[in-house]
Amino acid sequence: MYAAVGEPGRVAALLGTVTPDDTVRGATVTRGTGALAGETFSGWGLRPATTWDRMATETAPKVPDVGEAAVALLDLDRDADEIAGLLAVANPSTRQGASGPHACRARWYGVRVPSEPRGRRGGALVAVGSATPVPGDAVHLRSVGTHPAFRGRGYAGALTARMTADGVAEHGLVTLGLYDDNVAARRVYERLGFVLAHEVETWHRV
Template identity: 35%
Template structure:
């Protein structure tokens, strides 16, 4: 089997990853199943097998380190651990030649990005209109218009709280949910802006307001976005969510 098993706890995962922010602030301790490390001629890698966590219901193998090293071992490592999904840095996926090189099923891989901040974001116009706990019926109507395929919706068991931003006439124009993967670390999700109100900075204002409030009680706040969502990427970078990881994930071929 590639690499060596160095532990089976969250503490082992943090140590093996060199204190990686994603492991510390997104992977719950209860989800860690196995931790491995290894190396190739290209450098070192580490891997964490995680079980189901929040709305990831299948578990995954998270592999990171030197991109060339990850590209060289990811496919065989996934097979050795039997993880149903594989997640690697986008740079490693590119070096491996994409889904086929990683042993994943073409057409079912997906790119996404994880971002976090530990510092309050610069104040944004409209931020003073951000308020907690809008009626869930208003949130549901907005998501139907703005993001009908959102993973997180009112009634989702992992939602801790909703926030919203209203226009002059009281209409809910933007919404977002606070979820949680690692205990005590808020993860923002289902951030959406009504189609008629886009381009005015409302999504950024909502994100900034939620984050400012949450950092008063928590060490970090995180969020995720699809790799193809360039508008969201620019917004989050502009308001301070510039650090993080870009990943590619998916199920094995066959």
Template identity: 35%
Template sequence: MDRLTRHADLLALSGGDPWVRWSVPDPLPGEVWVHEEVALVQRLGARPGFWVVPLCSGMQGTSPSRGELARVRAALTELRDGGHLARLGSRSVSVPQAHAEVAHEVLELGDGGDWEWMWTQEPPQVDARERDVIPLDDSADAAELTAFTQAHNPRQWTEIGTGRVHRWVGLRDGHGALVAVGGAEREATGIPHLAGIVTAIDRRGTGLARVVSAALTRWALEEHGVCTLGMFSDNAAARSLYARLGYRTARAWHSRMLVPVS
């Protein structure tokens, strides 16, 4: 394996991949290696491990070539047999969904999820209801945000009241009750990353998620020129919504915890 130390080199090898550009920080986090045209980017934080990134992949959604499958297998095998997972205290691995089967053949993998990393640089169409969007506070409104989220989308992973979400917005009904909320975290690069988009169950299908998402996206583009987000891959409604707002999928991830070696 070859060690990379410059973000510019990884970006060039990836052909300007949006995920590398806007999700991987500069300077590079931890260790980054390239093995047979597959980048292995160390993931730090609560779920330490590796992102496995084919550098010569075809268009998103196309089936990988036999050669790419072989290269990803070789890279995963090197991670395992070279002792890098154990040496760096890895607990997880994320591979492209198209390489999930190979990952399970090479590594002992447990629980996790399939999700997509998306981005846009296109301002969404203006919805007149955006004028009703109000700011919310991660600290002062934490109890209300938590109760609303738990009641209307318990699968939501967003952290509330910790400062991780640096911008919240919402919509209220005529009685002052929340009917939709949305937040923006920050990528490790500092780029806004949408999170916590939730609509009240009895208001779904009325476009409120689009309103708060559009308002946050417009703010992010005005401030940073780009906005990103992550969504569970089984959420077809969310995919349709974000596509209409101009978002595109750069990486469809299969993220799994590593089964500890006994």
């Protein structure tokens, strides 16, 4: 997997000098690079996959009140099946779920709603997210999702605010990624103080 950040023309020129030793599984580069390095990527057996934005904040937001619902820490060993079940319907495209490569290093958060039909440990899990320490003394938020039946109630905002506030307090910087066309999520993140840090495109094997 290759990753490169910088002005697209310079990144494309750099990639043109690379001769991979093994099969390239994918590439993540500054958006606009593919238009200049398409032949290089095609030669590596890659095709365009997704375009997304990395956002960041150094400001701890206020965690909004969501009534009887509560944002709480989850236990991955105990709650893995429940997390996986929720993400399967709330964010099925994520590759960073409860069994993902970063799951064990992450701190998992959830929103439970005790006023709804009761699940185990105090209520049904209706929203979930994870916060993973990354190099550079930062935290990266992943696997954020709210059950479709519970959207529009502020749960995603409260969940993200709690993860962000904890991350800023402990590390000073919090980052996250979202598909560039996810307008609803972008509104939530911008309200919490996140700003655009990097526009990205990914290429995967054909």
